Amino acid sequence: MKGQGILKGLGVTLKHIIDTYTEDIKAGKDRYYNEDGVRQRMTTDTKGIFTVNYPEERLPVAEAFRYVPFLVYEEEDGQKVPRCTACGICSKVCPSQCIWITRAEDPETGKPQKTPAEFSIDIDLCMNCGYCAEYCPFDAIKMDHDYELASYDRMENNIHHIDRLLKPASYYARIRPINFALEQQAKAEEEARKAERRKTH
Amino acid sequence: MMCNYFRFGGVVRDLPEGLEEHIRKLVYERLPRQVDEMDRYLVENEIVVSRGRGVGVLTPEQAIAYSAVGPVLRASGVPYDIRRADPYGIYDRFDFDVAVRYHGDVYDRFLIRYDEIRQSIRILQQAIAGIPKGEILANKPAYRYKMPKGEAYGRVEGPKGELGFYVVSDGSDNPWRYHVRAPSFINLTGLREMCLGEKVADLVAILGSIDIVLGEVDR
Numbered sequence: 464m465k466g467q468g469i470l471k472g473l474g475v476t477l478k479h480i481i482d483t484y485t486e487d488i489k490a491g492k493d494r495y496y497n498e499d500g501v502r503q504r505m506t507t508d509t510k511g512i513f514t515v516n517y518p519e520e521r522l523p524v525a526e527a528f529r530y531v532p533f534l535v536y537e538e539e540d541g542q543k544v545p546r547c548t549a550c551g552i553c554s555k556v557c558p559s560q561c562i563w564i565t566r567a568e569d570p571e572t573g574k575p576q577k578t579p580a581e582f583s584i585d586i587d588l589c590m591n592c593g594y595c596a597e598y599c600p601f602d603a604i605k606m607d608h609d610y611e612l613a614s615y616d617r618m619e620n621n622i623h624h625i626d627r628l629l630k631p632a633s634y635y636a637r638i639r640p641i642n643f644a645l646e647q648q649a650k651a652e653e654e655a656r657k658a659e660r661r662k663t664h
Numbered sequence: 665m666m667c668n669y670f671r672f673g674g675v676v677r678d679l680p681e682g683l684e685e686h687i688r689k690l691v692y693e694r695l696p697r698q699v700d701e702m703d704r705y706l707v708e709n710e711i712v713v714s715r716g717r718g719v720g721v722l723t724p725e726q727a728i729a730y731s732a733v734g735p736v737l738r739a740s741g742v743p744y745d746i747r748r749a750d751p752y753g754i755y756d757r758f759d760f761d762v763a764v765r766y767h768g769d770v771y772d773r774f775l776i777r778y779d780e781i782r783q784s785i786r787i788l789q790q791a792i793a794g795i796p797k798g799e800i801l802a803n804k805p806a807y808r809y810k811m812p813k814g815e816a817y818g819r820v821e822g823p824k825g826e827l828g829f830y831v832v833s834d835g836s837d838n839p840w841r842y843h844v845r846a847p848s849f850i851n852l853t854g855l856r857e858m859c860l861g862e863k864v865a866d867l868v869a870i871l872g873s874i875d876i877v878l879g880e881v882d883r
Contacts, residue, residue: 465710466710467708467710468708468709468710468713469709469710469711471704471705471708471709472704472705472706472709475701475704475705476705507686507689507690507693507694508689508693508694525680526680527677527680556807558807591667592667592668593668594668594807597676597805598805598807641681
């Protein structure tokens, strides 16, 4: 019979519509525009609708997700102290050469200091490879999770300078809890080993 | 995406917690179920059948002459898959069939993708059962490797066909020449033969059935 194949196909669509409504009733509460609902629709046994209404809902990103680097700073007496020592390893390993660093100088003696005066990343050149975060010996540069960076002015908004790049260590701990815990553990071990060595000498 | 995940001597980081269980559920439950559903929705759909059957035929001889690869070649009746013809990686350990269809028309090129999805799920089911424990990166990570002088060609069976990389080194740390054999670009060269004698309206269906990636076509 002509049209049978199309009717069969439409039946599949109809089943999805009905499934969506029965799932809504079964869930009992509103399962849209909240995190639980998005997670429920991501599971392997989800039925009915499984799309995400993007600007209102967002898929949770994995911890290892990386998008544009940022600099980590520690809060000390209300002062922002960047972990960065301006060693320049990140700008050397960067395959697209999008990192520029200027080392700070002591205003009186003119000696170079272990802190950056300027730090700029051109995010249009950055290809999010994550090498800078991987090879940084001080855990000072990390990859961000914020992927909504569209703007109208490239020169104004797509070159991130140090004031925009600096983000607190607490932010880093929030977006990458497992990595942060591992790093803290490694740091504590290193400290303990140093203390041990000082005692023996 | 797996961008920058593979390294010389391993991978950059371990799998996240709980991913193995998630993949297991995907390959045993969700994917087979969804593929079967798409099957019900499209394979016998009269519009797909009438627009696809007998349209844009590429004979096996033409497919070989145009160096077509992947699903385009296999839909024309040539059972050639690099995973079977020249096994690389661990593909010799997996039990899978090389999908092949014999008409070489748009409809067969559409069907062969279903066959290949099913075979891929089979491979995934075997792969997830045998992930070994151990070190994730065997050697010290480095962002720059000293390469000896010489040239090399490596190829894999990508979703569109044979994906090859030809590298010539002059001994420095960057390649002296680097060429990608992109399957989409080479499959596209057969478009003329497929289109001869067809209606203009069928061009879209034929072009769609080759399944090109424009990033690969731009050489």
